[in-house]
């Protein structure tokens with residue numbers, strides 16, 4: 001540890017002895033919560049838990065005075081929520097966990113960073129509202145997802161990504177100034193993200209979020225959607241054997257298998273054109289087999305069947321306001337599926353979705369992907385038109401067999417999802433792969449696989465990976481996105497001249 005005692009004492013004076021630590025075992029426990037990723041992890045010099053915006057501001061000012069880097073963490077499901085070099089303090093925002101306001105008239109909620117999906121979602125659903133929820137699971141920070149990380153989600157076909165729903169924001173800049181954006185700066189409340197004057201939403205969040213490199217967001221307002229489908233949720237059993245039902249004529253899940261990606265594209269575009277459906281997605285088949293089973297042994301029993309019967313599943317959730325609307329949407333869906341060559345899957349497999357409706361709400365079942373105990377990683381994560389993204393999906397077969405056929409990664413070459421958004425005006429892709437973390441070569445193989453995927457995108461000029469913070473990926477792919485890397489660097493220099501806020505890129 002290289003933080004001086006003087007700096008530590010100054011930080012301690014801000015939050016009190018109970019809310020800061022430099023004990024080696026506490027720091028070691030906050031080094032990484034995703035150790036299967038073959039990255040380099042560092043211990044922070046201290047971990048500090050502020051309780052309000054003013055304390056965050058003081059901490060940032062002290063860090064600036066002593067030239068200490070700072071990284072924010074909440075649930076730490078993201079690899080960028082940890083120290084990436086020495087001389088770093090981890091700012092854990094879990095104490096700032098208040099739902100400040102739920103405005104039912106103007107349909108927004110004001111939250112602090114420590115508010116988790118499991119806290120906000122039930123509160124809002126009771127009042128007839130919902131919001132787009134990342135698949136990170138119940139413990140993820142809502143604010144982190146809306147302001148600082150990606151924001152893609154499984155309901156974005158009938159809704160959108162989190163960036164579209166961000167309203168007023170309060171943040172502490174990397175130099176320790178408190179900034180309030182949108183309608184908030186004129187004292188008119190939280191309802192509007194921009195103006196008067198230049199909008200700062202692009203700078204704070206953009207499309208993907210900057211992982212805390214442009215400052216620390218201490219409160220944010222997010223816009224809410226009306227909740228379609230029933231408000232009552234019926235549950236049975238306990239995790240990991242929980243069943244969650246939405247008993248209603250206004251909620252139905254249908255799953256179809258397709259033989260070609262071109263047909264999937266056609267179905268997605270036509271469902272979007274008809275503006276029906278809450279969720280539409282070509283889902284990952286390997287991930288699905290993990291989600292459907294309660295143990296690794298069960299997974300290995302089911303996987304051959306899923307691979308055979310469901311290589312290209314299209315999952316559709318219809319959620320409507322009335323049974324009549326449901327009959328209308330179902331009729332259109334059936335026609336489109338018939339005309340595009342989809343085949344409804346076996347009832348026992350389709351029923352799994354009806355028994356796990358948490359997938360469409362707080363997405364708790366997706367956490368099971370972590371259960372196999374090996375290594376896993378999502379790549380690509382970009383977005384463009386449905387047709388462009390389907391071409392990206394097709395290009396995966398150009399390089400993946402070198403890795404699946406040789407055992408470098410798990411043999412599931414079609415394990416990618418494509419999720420359209422805003423009724424097919426855009427689509428997102430995620431390629432999720434698993435590997436044996438006990439293999440001494442896994443780090444090398446994973447790095448090589450990621451690189452090959454990126455160079456394939458560069459070769460085809462594909463927008464398959466979205467850029468957010470300043471890191472190696474941004475440097476490599478920036479030229480594909482109007483020199484994003486140069487603009488991001490200039491903004492970062494203006495906001496954070498000492499490069500203290502989560503400086504991921506090794507210069």
Ligand SMILES: Cc1cc2nc3c(=O)[nH]c(=O)nc-3n(C[C@H](O)[C@H](O)[C@H](O)COP(=O)(O)OP(=O)(O)OC[C@H]3O[C@@H](n4cnc5c(N)ncnc54)[C@H](O)[C@@H]3O)c2cc1C
Nearest residue numbers: 074075076077078080134135136141145149151211212217
């Ligand atoms: C199984 C799994 C599934 C996931 N699925 C999705 C998904 O569907 N969609 C999606 O978008 N993401 C997904 N993620 C990625 C990521 O975990 C989420 O985006 C998540 O919402 C981030 O919340 P968190 O509490 O984990 O944040 P953390 O991991 O604690 O932080 C995330 C990043 O944001 C920064 N940060 C956090 N809070 C602030 C703040 N207040 N101010 C400034 N910077 C801040 C951190 O420094 C870090 O770089 C998934 C992750 C896992 C493990």
